[in-house]
Amino acid sequence: MQVIIFDDAQQVADSAAKWVAELINKKAKPVLGLATGSTPISLYQALVKKYQTEEISFKDTCTFNLDEYLGIDENNVQSYRHFMNTNLFDHVDIDKSKTFLPTCAQGENPRAQGLAYEQMIKEAGGIDLQILGIGANGHIGFNEPTSSLASRTRIKTLTQQTLTDNSRLFSADEFQPTLAMTMGIATILDARYVLLMATGENKAKAVKDMVTGAVSAMCPASALQMHENAIVLLDKAAASQLEDQEYYLWADQQNNKINDEFGLYHNY
Numbered sequence: 001m002q003v004i005i006f007d008d009a010q011q012v013a014d015s016a017a018k019w020v021a022e023l024i025n026k027k028a029k030p031v032l033g034l035a036t037g038s039t040p041i042s043l044y045q046a047l048v049k050k051y052q053t054e055e056i057s058f059k060d061t062c063t064f065n066l067d068e069y070l071g072i073d074e075n076n077v078q079s080y081r082h083f084m085n086t087n088l089f090d091h092v093d094i095d096k097s098k099t100f101l102p103t104c105a106q107g108e109n110p111r112a113q114g115l116a117y118e119q120m121i122k123e124a125g126g127i128d129l130q131i132l133g134i135g136a137n138g139h140i141g142f143n144e145p146t147s148s149l150a151s152r153t154r155i156k157t158l159t160q161q162t163l164t165d166n167s168r169l170f171s172a173d174e175f176q177p178t179l180a181m182t183m184g185i186a187t188i189l190d191a192r193y194v195l196l197m198a199t200g201e202n203k204a205k206a207v208k209d210m211v212t213g214a215v216s217a218m219c220p221a222s223a224l225q226m227h228e229n230a231i232v233l234l235d236k237a238a239a240s241q242l243e244d245q246e247y248y249l250w251a252d253q254q255n256n257k258i259n260d261e262f263g264l265y266h267n268y
């Protein structure tokens, strides 16, 4: 796990955008895994800027989102499809027919939908780079604590903590779904690279558990310790409970020299 600590959230977003841009520019048919939540919004803004300045084009990129609420219409402003359209897809040259979310409409079988999503990822050649945020309870996607580390795309019941954390995004008269479809932890671990962004003090405990805690279903993000290419981008507040901050900063300086010479990716 490569832990990189930045002064602030904007630097985290700029660094994440650099990883995405290098992938998009390097691969003929990049497959990008995307996340929702407030953390990656600044990444998407940075990517839109890079598109506007012609540093990148999304025309050959295919995307798979981590999760989506169950039975939600894509025109509902609370749907993650709406989130992706308004934060990224509507502002770049991506072909929307190549952007996928693990949807499950009313009446559809969530188990069959989960299997179909896994198959689609496989047919696209697998995910090159998966963007992740982290929940305050250590969840990734909607893989709540106790999720199997071998889980695949499926229906998941959200925890009270996640519902409370996300309730800020819903107005009082709006229905807040309690069920979601999410890529599983094994699905996420299959990505060639994973890039987790975490900012703010309220993520510090989850970040500590993920980076230095035991690999455990109680902290789903800790499964990333088993990933060959997991990069964790943190601002100082999110890194504040890590004991080895000096070491991470020093190791990053060494890595930067290698990155400057050989690029960020090594196994394409």
Ligand SMILES: N[C@@H]1[C@@H](O)[C@H](O)[C@@H](COP(=O)(O)O)O[C@@H]1O
Binding pocket: 035, 036, 037, 038, 039, 040, 066, 067, 132, 133, 134, 135, 136, 139, 140, 141, 142, 162, 166
């Ligand atoms: N399913 C999403 C996660 O993918 C996201 O990482 C998490 C944290 O969101 P935020 O970045 O808003 O803190 O919230 C949601 O539950």
